[in-house]
Amino acid sequence: MQKDRLIELLEDQIRSLKEQLEAAARREEHGQLLICELTMQVRQLTESVHSLEEALTLKNGKLKKQENISRGLGKLINNESEKQVPGKAEAVRQMAPSRPCPSPKERGNNKSKRKEHFELEEKVIEVNPEHPLFSISLAKFMGYRDSIRYVYTPPKFEKLVYRQNIYSLNGTVFCGSAPQAPFLNSNYDGSFVAGLCQLRYIYSMSVERIIGFFRESGFELEKPTAHHLLGRAAEVLENLYRALRMAVLEDSYLCCDESYHKVLVEEKNSRGKGVRQGYIWAAVAVKQKLILYLYENGSRSGKVLFDLLSEYEGTVQSDAYSPYRKLESDAYPGIKRIACLQHVKRKFLEVQEEPDAQKIVELTNKLYQKEHEHCVGRQGWTDKDNLRHRKRYAPQILSEIKRELLRIK
Known part of the structure; x- marks a missing residue:
């Protein structure tokens, strides 16, 4: 009987200790959740501070942009061939059809629409909390939020070795063929030559700067080689230019x-x-x-x-x-x-404050608005379809323009 009583007492103590351990575990879990919640609040406040800093930077940038626009307008005003008429831009804006504002859900980045860059390859990196009190095995997953970073990787140069295996079969020798190079006896691929021409002619970089840029990216290119590749590319592009000229004509x-x-x-x-x-x-x-x-x-x-x-x-x-x-x-x-009717309309825009001129601009805009309802080559729309469409709307509008011009005259 005494042994049974002792066992019962020990079991009671064990149950009491288990309850204390479970209570302590609950308190620890509550503390961890509280720490996680506070950590999340700190991150949100930090992001708010960064957002305010970006907003201030954006405001300063807009002020600088406005100064540049003012200087540019000053130059245009002094240039007789690009003389601007006061109030003309505002009048054009008033005549332009209003566009619906994006919904608040489409807005971000301090009320400016954020570009999503769907064309880029997307790589998702899982990021877990880093904290001495955090244990992923004990934690309960609540969800996630995405932060996007765009990464720039400098030009990458590769050396491709096409090992052309040679075989003999029934007295005949077979040999693999490497892809054809743009220039005979050249080790440089078309992508290399295209990149060289892009930097030289699109971005106006000198050959010396291109060689330095390549060197910093891990590729040594000799100056005579660069000039030779550009010269050979010019010969190929000259033939392409001639073919383009013939096609256009x-x-x-x-x-x-x-x-x-x-x-x-x-x-x-x-x-x-x-x-x-x-x-x-x-x-x-x-x-x-x-x-x-x-x-x-x-x-x-x-x-x-x-x-x-x-x-x-x-x-x-x-x-x-x-x-x-x-x-x-x-x-x-x-x-x-x-x-070109747009060049004709421009003369009336220069005297936009005159009601007669404004009427001609409105009619001309109406003509273009009807024209933009369809586009040749889109959704099966042909030249004949476009001609029938024009015959329906254009004669009436052009006749009205003619009546207005004769009345003004």
Whole structure:
């Protein structure tokens, strides 16, 4: 009996100790959850501070951008060919159709829409809490939140060795073939040559800077080799340019224009700068969706256009620059020139405050709005469909424009 009584007492003590341990474990778990909750609050407050700092930086950047815009407008106002009319921009904005504002759920990053970059390869990295009191085996998973970081990896160079195995079968020798290189007897792949041309001609980096950039990225390229690759690429691209020129001139509908840009020259101008204004011409093959650029040492002479269209037959749309108007002469019997309504509308925008001018702008905009309801090549829409569509809406609007112009006259 005494032994049974002793066993019962020991079992009672064991049960009491188990209850104390379970209570202590619950208190510890509660403490861990409390610590996790406080840690989450600290992170949220830290992110709020960073967000406020970014907002302040963004505000300063907007002020700097506004200063740059003001300087640019000052230059445009001083340039007679780009004279801006006061109040014109505001009037255009008032006439433009209003766009619906994005919903608050689409907003982030201090009310500016955040770019998602869905085109990038996505890599998910699981991140667990790092804390001395945290144990993943004891913790209960509550959910997760994503933080995105964009990573830049410098150019990567690879050395691909194509081991062309040779076999003999029934008296015949078979040998594997490596992919064809863009240049004969060259060890450089097309991607290498394309990257070299991109840095040289798209981003205007000198050969010396390209070689330095490659060296810092782990590849030693000799200067004569770089010049040789660029020269060979120019020969290949020259043939491509000629083929593109032929393809563009086969289109029956061209849109032509020219635009100025700064050209570096050796001679210094009156302000001591080695730059001058040069021009580059463009011919767009509307039906084939191709574009050809012409650059003749920055010349804006009509000879550049006439050499291109000397044997062309079709329709050319352009502004009223004098060389284009010469295409209407008997010297170019195969060309039909048509004007551009946007250039016509621009003259009325310059006197936007006049009610008559505003009416012409509204009618012209209406014409373009109807035109943009469909697009040739999209959803099976053909040239014939577009012609029928234009015949339905264009004559009435054009007649109204004509009546308004005659009334104004």
